[in-house]
Each structure stands twice: as structure tokens, then as C-alpha cells.
Amino acid sequence: MHSIKRFIPASFVVLWATGFIGARYAMPWAEPFTFLAIRFVLAAILFAGLTVLLGSRRASRAEALHATVAGVLMHGVYLGGVFWAIHRGMPAGLSALIVGLQPLITAVLAGKFLGEAILPRHWAGLAVGLLGVVVVLWPKLGMIGGGVGAATLTASLVSVLGMAAGTIWQKRYASGGDLVSATMWQYVGGSVVTILGSLAFETRTITINGELIFAMAWLVLVLSVGAIFLLMVMIRDGEMSKVASLFYLVPAVTAVIAWALFGEQLNLLQIAGMAIATLGVGLATARQGKDQPTLARASR
Numbered sequence: 001m002h003s004i005k006r007f008i009p010a011s012f013v014v015l016w017a018t019g020f021i022g023a024r025y026a027m028p029w030a031e032p033f034t035f036l037a038i039r040f041v042l043a044a045i046l047f048a049g050l051t052v053l054l055g056s057r058r059a060s061r062a063e064a065l066h067a068t069v070a071g072v073l074m075h076g077v078y079l080g081g082v083f084w085a086i087h088r089g090m091p092a093g094l095s096a097l098i099v100g101l102q103p104l105i106t107a108v109l110a111g112k113f114l115g116e117a118i119l120p121r122h123w124a125g126l127a128v129g130l131l132g133v134v135v136v137l138w139p140k141l142g143m144i145g146g147g148v149g150a151a152t153l154t155a156s157l158v159s160v161l162g163m164a165a166g167t168i169w170q171k172r173y174a175s176g177g178d179l180v181s182a183t184m185w186q187y188v189g190g191s192v193v194t195i196l197g198s199l200a201f202e203t204r205t206i207t208i209n210g211e212l213i214f215a216m217a218w219l220v221l222v223l224s225v226g227a228i229f230l231l232m233v234m235i236r237d238g239e240m241s242k243v244a245s246l247f248y249l250v251p252a253v254t255a256v257i258a259w260a261l262f263g264e265q266l267n268l269l270q271i272a273g274m275a276i277a278t279l280g281v282g283l284a285t286a287r288q289g290k291d292q293p294t295l296a297r298a299s300r
Helices: 008-017 019-026 032-053 061-087 092-099 102-114 120-141 150-173 179-201 210-237 240-262 268-284
Strands: none
Touching: 008 019, 008 210, 008 240, 019 210, 019 240, 032 061, 032 179, 032 210, 061 092, 061 150, 061 179, 092 120, 092 150, 092 240, 102 120, 102 150, 102 240, 120 240, 120 268, 150 210, 150 240, 179 210, 210 240, 240 268
């Protein structure tokens, strides 16, 4: 079992990075809150079926409440803010750079609310990782246009704070119960936020076609089930600052996927940035000694 867990961090990074595929295909055909609401409702239904199929323990009221709050923050606020900002014209590169602040914010919150000791080399790793993200995204930052404003910047910053707070909440209050049941309640929380956003701000117009169906299937099955479940395992078993540092690898992996599938530019500067980000994650997840637990303790 331990040998399998060693592959969880790398698997998570790859799966999480593919999220841009769904967003790229879906956004021309559906408004962001409406699309996310449908995605989260489908994911909640799917996990409800899995709880029955797997005989998972039902969550207590307290466990369900805490998981729902985590879902409001991790799914509703985070993805809702990112999708809304990009839909309103925020360049994807700048959005990804702002999201890149999340590991540092999470480390600060983990030290304050979880009592995790962040060693100097871990802080150095987080700083190096952020530098790597900046280098990877640098070519895209020249595409900044009219979509950058107070509203989109605020939405992007709020989304980052939502993800950081949500993972801390999940670690502190919602990691003790059954993971399948907890994840179902997370999507209930995410659904509430995005449904309210859809009703308040959107026309709920959807154009159903092959691209939209593919995007929905991919994001529900690969991201909402696969990647999020791996994230829950790592949050339960690992230290939050180390888990969060894995997000630094996502822009690099995303750049490689975009190069392979869509022919997007991938130059030597970005490749150097990938190496820097990987070095940063290595420093941030370094263990003090052989007696320390190893699950990518996890390395997201």
C-alpha cells in the first residue's frame, strides 16, 4: 500500500493540470457558474452512488457540516472565482500566477492554525517554487489586456484565499471521517455557491455540443473524482505546507500538455522555470530524517 501512495503526488499533479483542457473546451459554450454548478451536482450524485456501492460510513452531522464548509471554500469560492475572472477577460497566465501564491498562503495558515513547523529550507523551497512558476508563466504575462481590473483581480485573490482556507479547514476539521462521504458533502457545498452565483449573475444559457459534453465528462470524472480524491488522501496524511507546494508543478505540467495537444509555445525559459519549480517543491517537501513518515507527506 505504501508503494502505491508514493505515486499519489505525481498522479495528482498530472490530473490537476489537465483541468485546463475542460475549461478551454467548455467556456465558449456555458457561463462559468452555470457550468460549475452542473459539474458539482453531477459529482455529488456520483459520490453519493459510490458511498452506497462501497458501503462507506455515513458522515455525522458535524463531519458533513465541516466537509460542506471545506467544499464551499475549495470548490465554490476557488473555482468559481477563477472561472469567473477568466470568463470576464482575466488572462489565464496572470490568473495562474495569482493562484501560484496559494502554497505560500497555505504555509502561513498551516503554521498559525495547524501548528505545523515550517523550517527555513521549506520556506526557501516555497520561494524558489514561486520563482519557477513566474518563469514558466512569463511568456503569457505579456498578453495582459483589458480583462485586468479591480473586479477580476479581486475575484482571483479571493479564489486563492478560498483554496488555502479550504484545505486548512479540511485538514483541521474534516479529515477524520470517510473520504468518499466527505467528498460528496464537499460537492454539496460547492454546488450551493455556484448555483447561487448562476441565479444571481448569469442567464444560464448553455449550448450543448461535443466539446461541452467532453469537458463536463472530463472535469467530473478526472478532476472532481480522480484528482480531488487524491488531494483528500494527501491532506489527511500529509503536512499542509508540503501538500500545497505541489501546486507549483501544475503550471509546468499544464504548459507541457498545452504544447503537446495544442501546439502552444514551450521555450527554453519555460523549461528552466519547470526545473526551478521542481527544485522548490523538492526543498519544500524535504524530510528531516529517516524516521519521518514518507507519504509525499505528502508531496501532492
